Amino acid sequence: MLHLPDAWVWDSWYFDDGERFHAFYLKASRALHDPDARHHRAAIGHAVSTDLRAWQELPDALVHSDGPAFDDLATWTGSTIVGPDGRFHLFYTGVDRAHSDRVQRIGHAVSADLLSWNRVPAPPIEADPRYYEALGSGSRYSPWRDPWVFRDEGAGTWRMLVTASLAEPIRGARGCIGTAVSDDMVTWRVEPPLSEPAGFSMLEVPQTLAVDGSFVLVWCMRDIDHGDQAVPPADGGPPITGTWSAPADSPAGPFHLDRAEPIRLPGLYAGRVMRDRAGGLQFIAFVDREPDGRFGGYLTDPVPLVVTERGTLQPAPHS
Numbered sequence: 001m002l003h004l005p006d007a008w009v010w011d012s013w014y015f016d017d018g019e020r021f022h023a024f025y026l027k028a029s030r031a032l033h034d035p036d037a038r039h040h041r042a043a044i045g046h047a048v049s050t051d052l053r054a055w056q057e058l059p060d061a062l063v064h065s066d067g068p069a070f071d072d073l074a075t076w077t078g079s080t081i082v083g084p085d086g087r088f089h090l091f092y093t094g095v096d097r098a099h100s101d102r103v104q105r106i107g108h109a110v111s112a113d114l115l116s117w118n119r120v121p122a123p124p125i126e127a128d129p130r131y132y133e134a135l136g137s138g139s140r141y142s143p144w145r146d147p148w149v150f151r152d153e154g155a156g157t158w159r160m161l162v163t164a165s166l167a168e169p170i171r172g173a174r175g176c177i178g179t180a181v182s183d184d185m186v187t188w189r190v191e192p193p194l195s196e197p198a199g200f201s202m203l204e205v206p207q208t209l210a211v212d213g214s215f216v217l218v219w220c221m222r223d224i225d226h227g228d229q230a231v232p233p234a235d236g237g238p239p240i241t242g243t244w245s246a247p248a249d250s251p252a253g254p255f256h257l258d259r260a261e262p263i264r265l266p267g268l269y270a271g272r273v274m275r276d277r278a279g280g281l282q283f284i285a286f287v288d289r290e291p292d293g294r295f296g297g298y299l300t301d302p303v304p305l306v307v308t309e310r311g312t313l314q315p316a317p318h319s
Contacts, residue, residue: 001301002047002055006030008038008297009045010286011077011146011205011270015088015114020048021274022114024061024080024090025286025299035295039101042074044092046115052274052282052302061117062092062109070094070105070124077146077205077270078106080114083185088114091160093145094124103135104145106162108186125160125180128190132178133165141165144178146205149185152252158182159252161194161206163219170197173227177206177217177255198257199230205243205270208251211281211307215248217255218313220270233261234310240264243271243285247311261312267291268300273313281305281313 071094
């Protein structure tokens with residue numbers, strides 16, 4: 001468990017260097033008193049562990065830029081990957097003072113040691129209004145956040161999955177998995193969405209992973225993001241606020257959102273799935289709601305997961 005006495009912790013992502021697991025996470029001071037104020041004060045924290053349970057906090061990885069810049073208000077959720085040059089690459093969401101959180105863009109930082117990070121002097125990656133909801137295209141909001149970056153071997157390129165919104169609402173909801181591709185991890189080309197409309201308002205913190213020769217898409221959303229036009233959860237239960245999964249044909253889709261279901265761990269949000277040292281699937285999320293309804297703001301111990309016969313993820317029996 002990662003519980004900081006002076007800071008709330010929420011969205012997180014992980015990197016395994018072979019010896020230690022590195023947790024990167026959003027954090028903001030508890031001195032704000034109101035947890036809803038945390039989003040405009042978010043920095044990217046960093047901690048390490050050998051067992052995904054006991055964590056040693058390290059200096060923060062990244063804080064907001066001096067203005068004016070696309071990330072001069074706060075730094076939000078991202079992903080960390082090693083590049084072909086052996087350097088580590090951190091892709092993250094930035095929001096600025098000029099637009100508050102109505103405009104979200106994606107930036108890039110690099111490190112030789114996972115400790116000291118330097119921003120790459122390249123333009124931030126923005127939503128393309130041909131495909132995605134963007135400020136100035138008839139909308140007052142431009143969601144483009146939570147980059148998940150991986151090597152797409154099938155396409156021979158680097159690919160980024162993004163929480164995005166369709167340029168035009170379809171089936172009553174705009175939520176989609178956006179994407180961009182790159183040959184060098186610096187210059188990115190935004191492409192059309194990877195997901196078909198599914199009646200979801202938003203698919204936050206996306207991740208894909210390979211499991212036993214198949215693939216799974218993982219994301220999080222609120223119960224109210226599961227709109228009236230969406231099919232019921234594949235496991236027959238009700239929609240819940242939490243982390244969801246659905247089968248996929250590859251890390252870049254197609255994604256079978258008509259077979260989606262929540263991972264039945266109520267009260268947790270923005271879960272990530274990773275491999276432990278034995279190769280097992282482990283789930284870590286932040287506590288969004290305590291049993292009494294209060295905001296939690298800390299990371300859970302890992303919960304073992306299994307793949308269901310439906311191609312989705314659920315807690316292992318007795319976990």
